[in-house]
Every structure is written in structure tokens, then in C-alpha cells.
Amino acid sequence: MKKILQSEKESIPQLFGRNVKKYRNERKLTQExxxxxxxxxxxxxxxxxxxxxxxxxxxxxxxxxxxxxxxxDLFGGSQDExxxxxxxxxxxxxxxxxxxxxYNP
Numbered sequence: 001m002k003k004i005l006q007s008e009k010e011s012i013p014q015l016f017g018r019n020v021k022k023y024r025n026e027r028k029l030t031q032e033x034x035x036x037x038x039x040x041x042x043x044x045x046x047x048x049x050x051x052x053x054x055x056x057x058x059x060x061x062x063x064x065x066x067x068x069x070x071x072x073d074l075f076g077g078s079q080d081e082x083x084x085x086x087x088x089x090x091x092x093x094x095x096x097x098x099x100x101x102x103y104n105p
Contacts, residue, residue, distance in 0.1 A: 012075070014051030019074045021049045023067040037066050 010018070024034050035045040038059065047053045055063065064071055 011051060013048075013054045015076050016054065016074055017049040017051040019076060020045075020055075020063060020067070023069050023073065024049075027067060034066060038062050 024031070029037075031045050031049070032042045035042045038045065039062075040059065044053075048055050048059075060071060060074065063069075063074060067074075
């Protein structure tokens with residue numbers, strides 16, 4: 001397993017912002033459109049999406065409502081992503097077991 005260097009780690013505000021942008025884009029909303037729905041400026045939404053500033057609890061609640069996602073989705077805990085990682089790990093383990101059986105009868 002690859003060791004992650006501190007410089008490669010994404011901060012929580014960066015992860016949160018990346019997910020806000022991902023779900024905004026999936027809903028085909030511009031920053032301006034989402035900002036208007038949230039009652040914030042486009043600049044404020046931009047600095048949240050880039051991870052420069054973190055959203056307040058009230059804004060996180062509004063983001064969840066407007067993007068139709070759970071708070072866990074915005075913090076990177078999407079069930080789809082977790083299931084995808086589990087499947088990938090399972091496939092890797094099954095491949096390792098098959099190779100072990102094949103080469104060590």
C-alpha cells in the first residue's frame with residue numbers, strides 16, 4: 001500500500017470544496033446560479049470550492065438541500081465511492097488468492 005506524504009494529503013476544506021464543485025457540476029449549475037440559490041456571492045462560493053475558506057454549518061445545510069446530497073457526501077463519504085473502493089479491494093484480494101493457488105498447488 002502506498003504511503004501518502006503529508007504534502008499529498010488534501011485538507012478537509014479542500015476535500016469539501018472539491019465535492020461541492022463536483023455535485024454542482026453534476027447538477028449542471030454554474031457558481032453564479034448556486035450562489036444565488038444559497039444567498040451568497042459567487043466569490044464566496046468560489047473560495048469555498050477552492051478550500052481557501054470553510055463553509056458555516058448553516059451554509060453546509062443549504063448546500064445539502066440545493067445539491068440534494070448528504071453532509072457525508074460533501075465530506076467525501078459518498079456511499080458510491082466507498083462501495084467502489086470495496087469492490088476494487090475485493091478484486092485485488094481475489095486475484096492474489098488465485099495467483100497463490102495457481103503457483104503453490
